[in-house]
Amino acid sequence: MNDIGRRGFLVRTGLALGSAVLADACPPAFADQLLPQSGSRKSQFGNWDAIKAQFPLSPQLIHLAAFFLASHPIPVREAIERHRAGLDADPIGYWYEHEKKQEAKVLQAAADYLGVSPTDIALTDSTTMGLGLLYGGLQLRQGQEILTTTHDHYSTEISLRLRAERMGATVRRIPLYRSLKAVSRDQLVDSLQKSISSATRIVAVTWVHSSTGLKLPIHEMAEAIQSINRSRSEQDRIIFCVDGVHALGVEDFHLSQLGCDFLIAGTHKWMFGPRGTGLVWGHPKAWPIAQATIPTFNIQAYDLWIENRSARDLPPSIHMTPGGFHSFEHRWALDEAFKLHQAIGKANVTQRIYELNQQLKHGLAAMPHVTLHTPISQDLSAGIVCFEVAGMTPRQIVEKLRQRKIVGSVTPYATQYARLAPSLLNSPVEIEKTLGEIRNLRSS
Ligand SMILES: Cc1ncc(COP(=O)(O)O)c(C=O)c1O
Known part of the structure; x- marks a missing residue:
């Protein structure tokens, strides 16, 4: 089983993964790995980078609020x-x-x-x-x-x-x-x-x-x-x-x-x-x-x-x-x-989003200064991760991350949290980088 397949299997079977295990499973070359095939149909996209390349997103930023409003991918833009x-x-x-x-x-x-x-x-x-x-x-x-x-x-x-x-x-x-x-x-x-x-x-x-x-x-x-x-x-x-x-x-x-x-x-x-x-x-x-x-x-x-x-x-x-x-x-x-x-494959989409969310949640859960609010289990969560950092307001967290080129958002509700949403537009390397920045966040 390749890395995507193995990690997807672990996610689907609900086995908890430690952050160390996930970090090991995310070498920089991961983003170049082939997409699993969807049913009998071969995906027209060779790898996840090819999908991200469909979007004219700023390459300077790590986009973890992409769900807010879509960036148009090539076929949509052309139409x-x-x-x-x-x-x-x-x-x-x-x-x-x-x-x-x-x-x-x-x-x-x-x-x-x-x-x-x-x-x-x-x-x-x-x-x-x-x-x-x-x-x-x-x-x-x-x-x-x-x-x-x-x-x-x-x-x-x-x-x-x-x-x-x-x-x-x-x-x-x-x-x-x-x-x-x-x-x-x-x-x-x-x-x-x-x-x-x-x-x-x-x-x-x-x-x-x-x-x-x-x-x-x-x-x-x-x-x-x-x-x-x-x-x-x-x-x-x-x-x-x-x-x-x-x-x-x-x-x-x-x-x-x-x-x-x-x-x-x-x-x-x-x-x-x-x-x-x-x-x-x-x-x-x-x-x-x-x-x-x-x-x-x-x-x-x-x-x-x-x-x-x-x-x-x-x-x-x-x-x-x-x-x-x-x-x-x-x-x-x-x-x-x-x-x-459909061309990417619905199951591939879900699996990829779950894997990135697992990586982020396990990383956050292991940090003593972070309170993770979203359930770890993918049975109780999808693509949105909400958390707090001790001594900081959600707005301060999101602003500090933005200064480091990581785009998140604050939940627009009476009780507010910092919110990151790993999606098809992200890679495990980007999630690792985001975790590194959150690890360094301090209230000063
Ligand atoms: C749960 C939920 N429902 C509805 C909306 C509104 O969506 P739309 O912009 O498509 O009206 C949002 C966020 O914008 C949302 O988070």
């Missing part, structure tokens, strides 16, 4: 430039020629990647737009409530608050755990299950918390919800909604097997899609609960309006794809991002 030139030369002509074809291509690429039907996907401009439109448009009956958690991002919390203020829905927020140190998958599922009441119609959670790096066991939570749903009528069935933005492009999953009803995500973070793109996927049985707010500009829907005919029979995902005109050069380049991930 954007192609569409931009066409639109600039003849906006209406190019639009009529490409709109239907390009949108279908984007939906098909997203559907292939997610393992679902393209007719169940609505296109948005961001996670926030998807959350706002979905949570604002879910139809609830009198007495039905929305259950959410105290760990969600601003965009979920405010979407639900606006919804409650506008339409009077009850939103109940619960903590899923007391201490991150002792958290377990069973406890997370149990907390959710126990909090569900007969009034609960919607459950709204975030798959990977950008506040701590904690990853929820979404599949197990979905199973627990399904077991409650067995004794409920269709009208009272719990609808399980997941902000999946920090899982999409990190976790190796098929939506058809995940078990949630809606997945909302931007595609301009880990997916490397064009900035200003995102999607909402809904299970065909769940979509009817969602009512659109912004008129779609789908050509079929528009033609039916012109002919004074009902568009009710069109898939709900079409109505949930908001019009009017968009920055089409970005939207129509999104298929390239999905294709890039």
Whole structure:
């Protein structure tokens, strides 16, 4: 087994690795190692450096906040430039020629990647737009409530608050755990299950918390919800909604097997899609609960309006794809991002991100002046690592690292941590260098 294979095996089997072991496994030449092949298909990329070379990122910096907003890789950039030139030369002509074809291509690429039907996907401009439109448009009956958690991002919390203020829905927020140190998958599922009441119609959670790096066991939570749903009528069935933005492009999953009803995500973070793109996927049985707010500009829907005919029979995902005109050069380049991930191989992506995160977390956990908040286990974490350094504020940590050309971020929440997110744009050598700088951090 080569190094990538051996380390991936250790990560998958959950065996704890000491930092020394990891350091030994990371010679400088590691970044040149071949990518494992994805299934029977040989990856078009020979090594991880070839993937990083797709991005015009500053080579002076170690990019550990790349999930914040994507840098466009070559195929995405080229597609954007192609569409931009066409639109600039003849906006209406190019639009009529490409709109239907390009949108279908984007939906098909997203559907292939997610393992679902393209007719169940609505296109948005961001996670926030998807959350706002979905949570604002879910139809609830009198007495039905929305259950959410105290760990969600601003965009979920405010979407639900606006919804409650506008339409009077009850939103109940619960903590899923007391201490991150002792958290377990069973406890997370149990907390959710126990909090569900007969009034609960919607459950709204975030798959990977950008506040701590904690990853929820979404599949197990979905199973627990399904077991409650067995004794409920269709009208009272719990609808399980997941902000999946920090899982999409990190976790190796098929939506058809995940078990949630809606997945909302931007595609301009880990997916490397064009900035200003995102999607909402809904299970065909769940979509009817969602009512659109912004008129779609789908050509079929528009033609039916012109002919004074009902568009009710069109898939709900079409109505949930908001019009009017968009920055089409970005939207129509999104298929390239999905294709890039497929070319690398979903399993390879996950394995690489896990390995780099393991390296970082084990290194941080071994430092006496550092408190690591993100669980070490990849069962409970994905690609985000949150920590504190004794005697320093998170802002000071991030600023000091920036002075040393390492780019991190501060969690934008009431409780703040320093946050680093090893991704496909990093190498083990960069993680070692980052650990070295954190080792030297002192409060002076
Ligand atoms: C968990 C989570 N959800 C939603 C968002 C907002 O994403 P977007 O920029 O795609 O709206 C963020 C961060 O920006 C986030 O961390």
